[in-house]
Amino acid sequence: MSALTKVLIVLLSFSSLFLCGAIVTYVGSANNYKDMYDGQRSQLQTLNDKVATLTAAAQEQRMMVEQKIQEYEKRIQDMTAEKTQLSVDLNNALRESLGHQNRADKWQGLLDSYGQTMANQELTIKSIQEKLDAARGQLIENDKQLNQQTARVYELTIQMEALETARRRAVEEKKVLEDKLNKIAAAAGAEPVRVSQAVVTPDRSRVSAAAETASDVELNALISEVFENLATISIGASDGVQKDMRFHVTRGDEYVCDVVITHVDTDKAAGVLELRQQQPRVGDNASTRLM
Amino acid sequence: MAPGKVSETSGLYTAILALTLLAIVFTAGFVAYQCHSDYKTMFTIASK
Known part of the structure; x- marks a missing residue:
């Protein structure tokens, strides 16, 4: 085995060991990207769900707010119309109040004048009442005197009737006496004798006073x-x-x-x-x- | 050194190579275990 082979073997061995160590170190300390991905994905899904929920809620809130806005706008419009009507009514009421106040002032003046007139009329009525009372008293007195006069007239009428009766009685007695005289004259002379007549009218020579009325x-x-x-x-x-x-x-x-x-x-x-x-x-x- | 003659140092280098081979195998196994434990696969790179 040549030296070069040995050197190559040694170099190759050390480099392989170094490379293996590096690989082991890297792999041992590497992050678990799948777990991280899954976590991020689930978190993203959760966030998406939350966003959808919030979006729906926001949409619902927006619709409610728009509905409220429409209701408030309608109420504002109605209240504006009512305010306008009330302003018109207030103006009319103020105008009528002014008219009524003027009429009340006129009536107050009339009442004052009527009060004065009534006071004057009360005085006049009182004086007339006094005169009327005096006239009534005088009337009662006159009535009493009239009754007395009437009684007196009645008494005089009865006296006149009695006198008339006495006169007629005297005439009848005169006629009887004439008859007697004629009879006596006929007995003495040759005159016809007349028959005497009885007195028909009752004797009312006693005149009595009239009864009290x-x-x-x-x-x-x-x-x-x-x-x-x-x-x-x-x-x-x-x-x-x-x-x-x-x-x-x-x-x-x-x-x-x-x-x-x-x-x-x-x-x-x-x-x-x-x-x-x-x-x-x-x-x-x-x-x-x-x- | 004559051809065909086995040197006394050949065993040392053989051991070194064997040790290197073991390190490589351990590294491959370790990487495979980590891949399987983390991603549940050793060959698929990504799945949808």
Whole structure:
């Protein structure tokens, strides 16, 4: 074996050993790219899935946001229209309020003038009421005087009738006396004798005064029942109450009305209300004479 | 050295060559084991 062969063998051996060592070292320390690839791939897949999920969620959120935006735009549009309408209504209301305020001012002025007028009219009514009360009192007094005059006229009429009766009786007596005289003259002379006639007219030589009228009799009673236009008093025929009697109803010092009797019972009487100043009440005084 | 005569040093070089061959075989086996353990194959370079 030549030296060159030996040298080559040695060199080849060392170089092979070196190369083998290098290869072993490299392979032993080399990365496992398959595992790395699989890891990266799975991570990529996970990320892709996450991206898809997020994209879907984002799409959904975007649709929701767009829907919300549309709803809000619609609400904004509606509220804008409503605001416009409310502005118009506000302007109208302000205008109407102004008109009403003007009318209220006018009415206030009218009310003030009416108040003044009413105060004046109250004074006038009060004075007229006083005059009317005085006139009613005068009317009642005149009515009373009229009743007295009527009674007097009735009395004078009866006296005249009595006088007329007396006159007719005197004429008849005169005729009887003439007949007697004729008879005597006929007996003495030759004159015809006339038959005397009996006196037909009754003797009313006694003239009596007229009976007291209803208003002249003083009767006092109390109002026992009051209806719309009727009243009942607490005395009747047994106390001397007659139909068409007039009772003056008073309450304290105030004149209330008159009651003209239309129906008389034994212990009570009823009549219609006249000259009513106030509505009579149960317990008011009723009298045929005013104080 | 005469032809056909075996030198006493020939065995040494034979041992060196044998050792080298063993190292090469070990290296090949080690590489094959690593490939199989990492990529589950020894011949396919890549698979989809």
